[in-house]
Amino acid sequence: MSVIAKNPILAGFYPDPTFLAVGDDYYIVNSTFSFFPGLPVLHSKDLAHWEQIGNILDRDSQLPLKNSGHSRGLFAPVIRYHEGKYYAICTNVSHGNNFIVVADSIEGPWSEPYYLEDADGIDPSLFFDDDGRCYYCGTHPNPDGVKYNGDWYIYVKELDLKTMKLVGEHKNVWNGSMRNVIWPEGPHIYKKDGYYYIMHAEGGTGPDHCVTICRSKSVWGPYENYPKNPILTHRHLGKDYPIQYVGHGDIIETSNGEWYMVMLAVRPLEGYTTMGRETFLAKVTWEDGWPVVNPGVGMLTDEVEIDLPEWNPLTDPNSYTSRTKGFTMPPFGDKKYDFSKMEKLGHEFLLLRNPKDKMYELSNDGLKLNYDAKTIIDEDEVSFVSIRQQHHYFDVTTELAVDSLKNNYAAGITVLQNNLYNIRIEAKNEMINAVLCQDGKDELIGSVAINEVVKDNVVKLTISIDGLIAKMYAGDKSLGEASVKNLSTEVAGGFVGCVIGLYATANGTCTQDYATFKSLEYVVKK
Numbered sequence: 001m002s003v004i005a006k007n008p009i010l011a012g013f014y015p016d017p018t019f020l021a022v023g024d025d026y027y028i029v030n031s032t033f034s035f036f037p038g039l040p041v042l043h044s045k046d047l048a049h050w051e052q053i054g055n056i057l058d059r060d061s062q063l064p065l066k067n068s069g070h071s072r073g074l075f076a077p078v079i080r081y082h083e084g085k086y087y088a089i090c091t092n093v094s095h096g097n098n099f100i101v102v103a104d105s106i107e108g109p110w111s112e113p114y115y116l117e118d119a120d121g122i123d124p125s126l127f128f129d130d131d132g133r134c135y136y137c138g139t140h141p142n143p144d145g146v147k148y149n150g151d152w153y154i155y156v157k158e159l160d161l162k163t164m165k166l167v168g169e170h171k172n173v174w175n176g177s178m179r180n181v182i183w184p185e186g187p188h189i190y191k192k193d194g195y196y197y198i199m200h201a202e203g204g205t206g207p208d209h210c211v212t213i214c215r216s217k218s219v220w221g222p223y224e225n226y227p228k229n230p231i232l233t234h235r236h237l238g239k240d241y242p243i244q245y246v247g248h249g250d251i252i253e254t255s256n257g258e259w260y261m262v263m264l265a266v267r268p269l270e271g272y273t274t275m276g277r278e279t280f281l282a283k284v285t286w287e288d289g290w291p292v293v294n295p296g297v298g299m300l301t302d303e304v305e306i307d308l309p310e311w312n313p314l315t316d317p318n319s320y321t322s323r324t325k326g327f328t329m330p331p332f333g334d335k336k337y338d339f340s341k342m343e344k345l346g347h348e349f350l351l352l353r354n355p356k357d358k359m360y361e362l363s364n365d366g367l368k369l370n371y372d373a374k375t376i377i378d379e380d381e382v383s384f385v386s387i388r389q390q391h392h393y394f395d396v397t398t399e400l401a402v403d404s405l406k407n408n409y410a411a412g413i414t415v416l417q418n419n420l421y422n423i424r425i426e427a428k429n430e431m432i433n434a435v436l437c438q439d440g441k442d443e444l445i446g447s448v449a450i451n452e453v454v455k456d457n458v459v460k461l462t463i464s465i466d467g468l469i470a471k472m473y474a475g476d477k478s479l480g481e482a483s484v485k486n487l488s489t490e491v492a493g494g495f496v497g498c499v500i501g502l503y504a505t506a507n508g509t510c511t512q513d514y515a516t517f518k519s520l521e522y523v524v525k526k
Contacts, residue, residue, distance in 0.1 A: 001308075001310065002307050003048045004303050007303070009048065010050060012391075014042075014264075016248055017250060025044075026254075027079060028262060029042070029056065031075055032350070034069060034071070034094070035073070035496075036355060038073070039088060041053050041055065045311035046308045048311075049330075051313035052331060053328075054108050056079075058110075062110065065354050066095070067379055068095075068353055074092055078188065080127075085102055087102055089136075096115050097116075107320070123139050127188075127189035127191075129191065139152050141153075150204065152183060153173075155171060174223050177226070183203065196219045198214050199212070199231075203233075207245065209235065211232040215290075231292070232298075243267060243280070243299075244273075246264070250263075256307055259286070264277040268488075275389050276498065278497075281304050282301070329348055331390070335520075336519070339362055339366040344362065353382075355384075359381075360385060369514060371411070371513045372504065376505065378419065384501050385502050386500055387520070387522065388499055389497060393525040395463070395464045397460060397523075398460075398502055398518075400458065400517055402459055404516040405450070407429055408428070409513070411427055411505075415463055415470065416499055417486075420492065421486050425461045425462075431450060436486075445481070446472070448477045455475065469482075469484065
């Protein structure tokens with residue numbers, strides 16, 4: 001039996017994937033930058049169908065994010081398993097730098113962070129050798145002095161698992177497969193047939209991104225370069241190729257002996273990337289002691305045939321999705337949330353930075369968001385609840401209770417790339433306004449009086465995305481349209497993809513009042 005996985009296997013803002021196989025269970029963890037909770041855990045049994053079973057960092061004490069920009073916070077996690085325990089290692093570039101958390105169950109709870117001294121740089125990884133020793137592998141600036149932007153080295157040091165401290169020799173082992181390479185990063189160590197392999201990314205996480213590899217008979221090196229590097233890239237396929245930025249890979253061996261790689265890539269439209277970096281899958285074979293990605297093709301494919309029995313979390317009674325009665329929706333397809341029937345937000349919801357204790361509550365009335373003093377353009381703890389954008393064509397709708405609106409306060413729905421680049425429909429001072437925010441400057445697209453569109457004490461707000469055009473509606477009234485090119489990585493910069501958010505602000509005033517959202521609906525159009 002086999003199953004077909006369709007790429008991307010995780011659509012939307014799922015960057016920097018790390019891959020883990022434990023028996024017949026497979027896991028992916030992704031970066032979340034300044035969103036909270038941090039590091040989603042996705043689970044599968046067939047590599048084609050996935051469910052989210054939690055977030056590794058779900059407490060403020062684990063994940064300080066105060067005043068972090070959208071593309072700061074958590075970079076490039078790695079998840080590994082050793083002797084009954086799960087280990088996740090990551091970098092919080094805003095607070096504390098490199099750290100490890102540990103759990104007895106993949107579903108948590110996870111420990112408080114063990115911050116690592118003498119672990120400079122970013123993109124840490126862990127490798128457990130056959131003798132039980134554990135090694136830290138990371139990246140940092142060239143110790144002899146950075147000669148150009150991106151002149152970094154990969155280094156190795158032993159980790160004492162009892163003390164969670166780096167010990168012994170600190171050795172720089174590799175600085176990339178090509179002369180003057182930039183940003184050798186995201187390194188992972190594997191051991192196969194007596195060789196230690198370091199697989200890593202090069203070229204920066206943009207158009208020149210790639211996956212390369214080297215090997216050695218000793219974890220300390222010297223490492224030999226694979227003469228056929230890079231083993232995967234799309235940088236030679238031209239700017240119009242539909243999948244770009246391919247790199248940052250991690251590999252696993254399945255229970256039946258097949259090898260697969262996950263990696264990040266983007267799907268731009270007309271050169272603009274609005275969904276951020278997504279997770280893709282490829283098959284790997286080994287020839288002459290080296291990995292070959294998608295043999296005979298050499299690039300990512302739309303589909304990947306996997307020699308595993310098909311599995312569906314929606315129908316398997318033992319899946320996390322079934323056991324929790326759909327508490328968290330699978331990371332694909334339409335999503336419909338009736339907040340009045342929810343006791344908690346599912347694992348797929350993203351908040352910004354460290355939300356305040358009473359930022360929101362769920363009740364029979366719906367989702368009640370506090371009118372916080374901070375606005376959506378502040379780099380602070382704002383009242384904001386979101387899900388990922390996962391398609392180029394979709395409608396997103398919310399119903400906002402009119403009796404929860406207050407003069408001079410604003411509440412609404414947004415497609416947001418970051419605090420400086422977003423589109424919004426918001427209710428304020430008896431009007432519904434459509435707003436385009438570019439570089440922190442708001443432009444009014446259109447308005448309508450609330451009393452013209454209210455129905456049963458509710459106003460319906462809709463953002464309809466058709467590729468790079470957003471059309472905005474209040475009830476059945478058009479508020480105009482705007483380009484969303486400015487919501488792309490190419491314009492807004494950074495590392496994140498767009499999210500669909502609900503928000504409320506009192507515009508500088510501290511209040512105990514709440515805006516009430518009845519529902520949120522995300523419908524794919526094609």
